[in-house]
Amino acid sequence: MSVISLNTGLIIAGILFSVGFIGVMIRRNMIFMLLSIEIMMNAAGLAFIFAGSRWHAPDGQIMFIFILTMAAAEVAVGLALAMQLYQKFKTLDTDAASNMRG
Amino acid sequence: MTLLFYIAAIIAIFSTVMVITRTNITHALLYMVVSLLSTAVMFFIIGAPFVAALEIMIYAGAIIVLFVFVVMMLNLGKTAIEQEKQWLSGSGWIIPSLLAFILLIELIYIISAAPISPSAGASIPPKMVGSAMFSTYLIGVELSAILLMAGIIGAFHLARKKKHVVHRFLQQTEGAEK
Numbered sequence: 001m002s003v004i005s006l007n008t009g010l011i012i013a014g015i016l017f018s019v020g021f022i023g024v025m026i027r028r029n030m031i032f033m034l035l036s037i038e039i040m041m042n043a044a045g046l047a048f049i050f051a052g053s054r055w056h057a058p059d060g061q062i063m064f065i066f067i068l069t070m071a072a073a074e075v076a077v078g079l080a081l082a083m084q085l086y087q088k089f090k091t092l093d094t095d096a097a098s099n100m101r102g
Numbered sequence: 103m104t105l106l107f108y109i110a111a112i113i114a115i116f117s118t119v120m121v122i123t124r125t126n127i128t129h130a131l132l133y134m135v136v137s138l139l140s141t142a143v144m145f146f147i148i149g150a151p152f153v154a155a156l157e158i159m160i161y162a163g164a165i166i167v168l169f170v171f172v173v174m175m176l177n178l179g180k181t182a183i184e185q186e187k188q189w190l191s192g193s194g195w196i197i198p199s200l201l202a203f204i205l206l207i208e209l210i211y212i213i214s215a216a217p218i219s220p221s222a223g224a225s226i227p228p229k230m231v232g233s234a235m236f237s238t239y240l241i242g243v244e245l246s247a248i249l250l251m252a253g254i255i256g257a258f259h260l261a262r263k264k265k266h267v268v269h270r271f272l273q274q275t276e277g278a279e280k
Contacts, residue, residue: 004107004148010213012111012144016118018206023122025202026195029186031127031169035134038165039118042141053148056224058231061153062239065231068160069246073253075165079172080260086176087263093185 009050016043030082030092034075041071103147110143125186127173131166138162149225 020043023036045064052060082092089096117137124130138161145154235243 004104005218007213007216007218011210014206014209014213015115018202019118019122022199022202025198027122028189032130035130036122039121042161046141049145049150049153050148053150056226058226058234061150061226061231062235064153065156066242066246068156069250072160072165073249075168076253076257077260079168080257083172083261
């Protein structure tokens, strides 16, 4: 397998993470925000894999598997919330649900 | 192999940028699949074949399909795309992007300033991952099982349509009040 320096891998993970971060900030559609959160978690997992590959240890891959599990659980709950939002307000705009009514 | 890695990285970054700038959700999901597949290629090249397979199966195969199902159930039409265009055309996205870009530049500077550490360059077989996962990280596996269970129950509870149960006597009294 080829030799890629750890710095390169971390820079790629950082770029992907900030693209996801920009996505969370500029979009108002709830599904796009969830998708951007997925991008951010994937980038974090990428950093773990690169670090694990650097030290030739399986720990990074195990952390990635845990991140994957968490992403799956998070997206299931998040999409259920998105459906509830759509049923209640007939829109996916997160600003529609910005007021808390106790 | 190094060239292949850089090509995959460029495809991943480009398609991720396309994901957050699309107005049609379905197009964004397709770009997301491309991004995840190129990430899997990167994993394979740096010597993590097991995680590359998991990335394709779970991210591209399960999570994105969940998104597609929800988009199908919501049945968003042309009006949603028009609304998205209207939201994105404003200048509200420039300043957050600029701030995040400055942070990214700082991050890249910090990472590049560190001494260059070459990777070990050897593949980590699935056997090693499995044996470490079920010995050192056994408690983590159990906790993630609990998390998945909580996720299933939470999703079921939240997505359930509330049955509007009204007793017929109550309905009559409501009607009488009107």
